[in-house]
Amino acid sequence: MSAGAGAGGAGPGAGAPPGRIHDLAVIGAGVVGSAIARELSGYRLDVALLEARGDVGDGTSKANTALLHTGYDTTPGSLESRLVRQGYRLLGDYAGRSGIPVERTGALLVAWSEEELRALPALRQKALDNGSENCEPVDAAEVYRRLPSLGGGALGGLTVPGESIICTWTTSLAYATEARMRGVELLLDHRVEGADVSAASTTLRTSAGAVRARFVVNAAGLNADLIDTLFGQQRFTVTPRRGELIVFDKLARALVGEIILPVPTRMGKGVLIAPTVYGNVMLGPTAQEIADRQATGTSQQGLRQLMAKGAALMPTLLREEVTATYAGLRAKIDSDDFLIETDPVQRYTRVGGIRSTGLTASMAIAEHVRDQLADAGLELAERDDLPDPPRMPNLGESFPRPYQEAERIASDPAYGRIVCFCERVTAGEIRDAYTSVIPPADIGGLRRRTRAMNGRCQGFFCGADVQALHDSRGSLST
Secondary structure (H helix, E strand, O other): OOOOOEOEOOOOOOOOOOOOEEEEEEEOOOHHHHHHHHHHOOEOOOEEEEEOOOOOOOOHHHHOOOEEOOOOOOOOOOHHHHHHHHHHHHHHHHHHHHOOOEEOOOEEEEEOOHHHHHHHHHHHHHHHHOOOOOOOEEEHHHHHHHOOOOOOOOOEEEEEOOOEEEOHHHHHHHHHHHHHHOOOEEEOOOOEEEEEEOOOOEEEEEOOEEEEEEEEEEOOHHHHHHHHHHOOOOOOOEEEEEEEEEEEOHHHHHHOOOEEEOOOEOOEOOOEEEEOOOOOEEEEOOOEEOOOOOOOOOOHHHHHHHHHHHHHHOHHHHHOOEEEEEEEEEEEEOOOOOEEEEEOOOOEEEEEOOOOOHHHHHHHHHHHHHHHHHHOOOOOOEOOOOOOOOOOOOOOOOOOOHHHOHHHHHHOHHHHOEEEOOOOEEHHHHHHHHOOOOOOOOHHHHHHHHOOOOOOOOOOOOHHHHHHHHHOOOOOOO
16 A cells, blocks of 8 residues: 655655664654654654655645634634644744744634624634633624725624734744754655554655654654554544635735634634735635545636635725635544544554644644653653754745845845846845755745745746756856
């Protein structure tokens, strides 16, 4: 049987030396797997991070709605509720230390029907039960004072001041970068295809060779249930849930000062309108359960659904230019909560059912997994030689970018040479991406590290120059 997830450290395709046994192998270098590898590398352990694709954060994590959630609407007392609230604090602090862009926009949950209006008191009580004590009901007049561009018919709302927007690309990369700085072996293009468990270790058979480890963590996202079967387990089943989104031009940002949330349903948080840290406005996601775990393309039906919803929520938004559309797959399982369990006999931890809140909860999930591994016999001795967290390149529009920094340009003119004019990405930033701890393997990876080709022209004008820099791995001599 074949299952996906994986990573690269000695370089794509480089397997572990024959006979080497890692203390821990983490399968999946998405935001959760990278957070786990980062956390465990803070101890005197030999850690490997495996990824089926050619880059970190290239699966579900790259298409997250990129919200930093307070956990106000999670189920009180659930594991998800506890880890989201804990992760909100941990990631908020880490973002400040590592340069991950976060904007504390706040959110307004809007009721459009009498039924939704009647649901607001219970949602406020749920927020209180989850520790969000500053959520307050507002009437229709206050809703329109805060959001004058909103469509007609709103009856009231509930404020959620702590909700924020964040860069999901930078978060995954920051975790993986720090893990590498701490000595984690990153094994990209290592798709896990089998697992042989012995008394002392587990041999993971991958597309690039065998990797052996004493303990294994399965953080394979959409393929976590397939990895589970390789260990003789069948604890859960993943059903991909496709979420399609529309990204509007930066000129639309003035219409949306905060996140506009719908009243949640059993299918999720529903279609929202949110600003992004890149200066755009996002509409979505849809929620469609599908069978194909690779179906990340948008559909005519989904986009029509979003446009119809957007016309009701904010008609003026639809007059703005669309920059891009995309779709992501969320790993829904047959449980309403995160599934994080450790089998001490097999020395195997499964991390399943991590929905969109997994971005916020990622650092708390990592600590939770750490504690389970310790209970299962993994010896943890803290290191006293850890490097400072990496300072990540800023992709946020509300923070200084290199093209705006005169002193930086004076010391290095490459930061004054704009390559992508839509997103104001400079040759210096592209060069830096290719000389970073985890350089991009392809144009997609470069886009996630710099925003190059992500603007309104989608690479029409800058594509050739960006491709040339990619081919030369960022060399400015071409």
